[in-house]
Amino acid sequence: MNANNLEQEFVDLLEGNQNILHKICKLYTYDAASHQDLFQEIVIQLWKSYPNFKGDAKFSTWAYRVSLNTAISLYRGKKTKINTVEWDQSFLNIRYEEYNATEEEQLNYLYDAVRLLSDVDKALVYMYLEDKDYAEIAETLGITEGNARVKMNRVKKKIKELLIKKGVI
Amino acid sequence: MDGLDLLKKHWQNDQGFPKINKQEIQLMLHKKSSSLLRWIFIISVIELFIGICLNVKFYFYDKPIVDANPFVLEIFAEVVDVLLYLVTIYFVYCFFSAYRKIKNTTNTKVLLQSILHTRKTVNDYIKFNIYIIIYAFSLEAIRRFLNTDMHDWNLAQSFLYMVFLASITFLFAWFGIYLLKKYYRFLYVRLVNKLDVNYEELERLEQTN
Numbered sequence: 363m364n365a366n367n368l369e370q371e372f373v374d375l376l377e378g379n380q381n382i383l384h385k386i387c388k389l390y391t392y393d394a395a396s397h398q399d400l401f402q403e404i405v406i407q408l409w410k411s412y413p414n415f416k417g418d419a420k421f422s423t424w425a426y427r428v429s430l431n432t433a434i435s436l437y438r439g440k441k442t443k444i445n446t447v448e449w450d451q452s453f454l455n456i457r458y459e460e461y462n463a464t465e466e467e468q469l470n471y472l473y474d475a476v477r478l479l480s481d482v483d484k485a486l487v488y489m490y491l492e493d494k495d496y497a498e499i500a501e502t503l504g505i506t507e508g509n510a511r512v513k514m515n516r517v518k519k520k521i522k523e524l525l526i527k528k529g530v531i
Numbered sequence: 532m533d534g535l536d537l538l539k540k541h542w543q544n545d546q547g548f549p550k551i552n553k554q555e556i557q558l559m560l561h562k563k564s565s566s567l568l569r570w571i572f573i574i575s576v577i578e579l580f581i582g583i584c585l586n587v588k589f590y591f592y593d594k595p596i597v598d599a600n601p602f603v604l605e606i607f608a609e610v611v612d613v614l615l616y617l618v619t620i621y622f623v624y625c626f627f628s629a630y631r632k633i634k635n636t637t638n639t640k641v642l643l644q645s646i647l648h649t650r651k652t653v654n655d656y657i658k659f660n661i662y663i664i665i666y667a668f669s670l671e672a673i674r675r676f677l678n679t680d681m682h683d684w685n686l687a688q689s690f691l692y693m694v695f696l697a698s699i700t701f702l703f704a705w706f707g708i709y710l711l712k713k714y715y716r717f718l719y720v721r722l723v724n725k726l727d728v729n730y731e732e733l734e735r736l737e738q739t740n
């Protein structure tokens with residue numbers, strides 16, 4: 363296959379699977395500019411290793427692994443972290459106004475809570491949301507299956523505590 | 532329903548993302564990566580290059596010193612020079628072979644490990660160069676001491692002169708190492724800190740369970 367065909371094949375596959383990248387960007391970035399930044403870096407990393415993609419795995423499985431690796435290990439990320447003080451304040455305001463969050467608001471708080479987690483915890487959350495089993499989570503991160511389970515339970519507990527503390531659930 | 536389950540319910544159907552078309556993807560393929568790995572590579576190559584330049588400089592600078600010394604010292608200095616080049620070649624080889632082994636398709640822990648290992652090769656090379664600089668300073672101090680005409684000096688004067696040269700050498704070495712440590716702390720926070728934190732988190736998980 364010549365270079366142009368390979369490029370076209372890659373572009374076609376990526377266009378159809380781009381939501382994998384967007385979803386990872388959504389967990390690892392805080393604004394549209396860094397979302398775009400990370401998206402682009404993932405595309406570059408995927409393209410770099412595409413010639414070695416054997417096709418024996420699904421493109422989507424291969425793509426989410428490279429994407430997570432890029433977010434955890436390669437993406438430089440900007441210094442702008444979510445402002446936890448503002449986050450706390452927004453919860454306080456809501457409680458004073460007799461909090462009655464809609465599902466959409468709850469989701470936004472959930473996303474914000476996930477964004478406060480470490481890079482590794484976010485990867486676990488991503489794979490949990492994608493319905494990956496513990497064997498796959500463990501294999502992707504390079505830990506044992508038992509530890510993946512323990513870690514996942516801790517992450518769930520952490521998020522739940524955070525939301526209970528803030529009065530969201 | 533706990534928090535994550537609510538998110539999971541929504542996650543599967545979340546389509547609210549900007550659609551990137553084929554042309555935009557194609558443009559992205561030809562953009563330069565701004566990844567940490569690329570920066571680590573560039574900085575490492577610069578550091579290796581500076582190290583090699585320093586070695587070459589020392590080699591030429593060493594010549595008159597060597598000539599002035601006894602034959603045994605001359606041989607010793609030549610052996611050190613040869614070793615210096617062999618060690619430099621070894622470090623350059625280790626760096627590039629470690630860099631080539633980095634694959635973004637391996638598991639996260641192995642990827643982090645391989646990047647940190649590549650970077651460590653350069654750090655070891657820098658440490659090696661610091662020892663060489665200290666060696667060169669010490670050699671220069673010894674040369675000055677041996678070449679100074681001390682016929683009219685008493686033992687105390689000779690001793691004081693020796694202490695003076697040793698202090699100057701020590702101060703230079705200390706200041707050089709201090710500057711390098713500051714530089715590395717600054718560089719590390721920017722380059723490798725994120726990798727270190729993530730790798731340690733995975734390592735800790737395996738150790739505590």
